[in-house]
Amino acid sequence: MTQILVIGSEGQLGNEIQKLSKDIQEASFVFTSLETLDVTDSNKLDETVRNTNYDYIINCTAYTAVDKAEEDQNLAYEINAQALEVIGLASKAINAKVIHVSTDYVFDGCNHKPYIESDTTAPQSVYGKTKLKGEQLLMEKNHNSIVIRTSWLYSSHGNNFVKTMIKLGQERDELGIIFDQIGSPTYAGDLAKSIIHMVKSDIAQSIPFIAGIYHYSNEGVASWYDFARTIHKKKGIQCALKPIESKEYPTPAPRPHYSVMNKGKIKKAYQLTIPHWEDSLEHCLAELDIKQN
Numbered sequence: 256m257t258q259i260l261v262i263g264s265e266g267q268l269g270n271e272i273q274k275l276s277k278d279i280q281e282a283s284f285v286f287t288s289l290e291t292l293d294v295t296d297s298n299k300l301d302e303t304v305r306n307t308n309y310d311y312i313i314n315c316t317a318y319t320a321v322d323k324a325e326e327d328q329n330l331a332y333e334i335n336a337q338a339l340e341v342i343g344l345a346s347k348a349i350n351a352k353v354i355h356v357s358t359d360y361v362f363d364g365c366n367h368k369p370y371i372e373s374d375t376t377a378p379q380s381v382y383g384k385t386k387l388k389g390e391q392l393l394m395e396k397n398h399n400s401i402v403i404r405t406s407w408l409y410s411s412h413g414n415n416f417v418k419t420m421i422k423l424g425q426e427r428d429e430l431g432i433i434f435d436q437i438g439s440p441t442y443a444g445d446l447a448k449s450i451i452h453m454v455k456s457d458i459a460q461s462i463p464f465i466a467g468i469y470h471y472s473n474e475g476v477a478s479w480y481d482f483a484r485t486i487h488k489k490k491g492i493q494c495a496l497k498p499i500e501s502k503e504y505p506t507p508a509p510r511p512h513y514s515v516m517n518k519g520k521i522k523k524a525y526q527l528t529i530p531h532w533e534d535s536l537e538h539c540l541a542e543l544d545i546k547q548n
């Protein structure tokens with residue numbers, strides 16, 4: 256039976272992969288979390304990967320606190336970059352294929368059209384720089400790796416923009432939301448489905464595992480202001496939203512002004528139909544309602 260190791264399975268994406276794994280008969284999954292496998296422990300990470308003949312390693316760990324990373328550079332590097340070198344070497348030794356997730360923050364945001372995979376990277380933050388290094392180290396050590404860059408990830412699990420907007424919208428009468436950063440929201444459930452589809456297609460030999468970098472987000476484009484407005488509208492939250500510029504809300508880590516990614520490559524290679532972000536947002540809100548009741 257196909258053996259799959261999912262590292263960092265208690266995060267937003269990892270949690271969605273766990274949910275989907277229950278319906279997959281053709282593979283057996285092992286899930287690790289920060290508690291059971293801290294990826295900064297290189298020896299343990301190396302041993303965990305090498306000790307079983309895994310066919311696939313899916314890495315969902317990350318140091319995702321974008322602003323905190325500016326001060327916490329070493330830890331961000333260990334988790335987002337160094338661990339990928341270890342995973343790359345160990346997976347290569349057991350001949351396993353790797354699927355790893357990266358970010359739109361590897362770009363500087365100066366484009367005027369959606370980024371393609373071969374566009375020049377120029378990360379502006381420690382988070383973006385360490386994630387880019389992780390991509391490079393993994394692909395250098397194990398050529399049989401897929402890196403999926405995604406953006407504005409959210410789910411019903413963990414902390415994210417959707418949950419923050421619901422909470423703040425219910426607590427306050429007015430909120431200032433940035434309107435000059437444009438990107439594409441991504442529902443972690445959709446990304447998880449696509450990752451599982453890639454693995455299942457390889458197992459079934461219907462679509463082979465095609466190593467390389469891919470871009471993935473939901474369809475459509477939004478500013479954070481548009482995103483917040485839609486969340487409030489769909490939830491019936493009455494809160495005055497004021498569009499503000501990034502310079503009115505300074506953060507330790509600069510964000511790209513434009514980080515829309517072109518998803519043509521992954522859609523064509525894996526015959527994917529990607530939902531629009533507004534439709535996926537509805538799924539997530541419905542799931543949140545179920546959790547609350």
Ligand SMILES: NC(=O)c1ccc[n+]([C@@H]2O[C@H](COP(=O)([O-])OP(=O)(O)OC[C@H]3O[C@@H](n4cnc5c(N)ncnc54)[C@H](OP(=O)(O)O)[C@@H]3O)[C@@H](O)[C@H]2O)c1
Pocket residue numbers: 263264265266267268269288289292293294295315316317318319334356357358359386404405406407408409413443
């Ligand atoms: N979130 C976004 O907006 C966003 C945007 C673009 C790309 N991405 C990328 O998408 C991927 C998935 O993101 P996500 O939102 O699912 O992240 P997440 O919810 O923050 O999950 C990351 C997981 O990694 C775990 N982790 C942190 N340090 C670890 C360590 N030393 N050893 C083992 N596990 C560790 C975390 O555990 P704890 O929670 O216990 O710390 C958490 O369960 C990441 O590669 C991220 O860079 C995310």
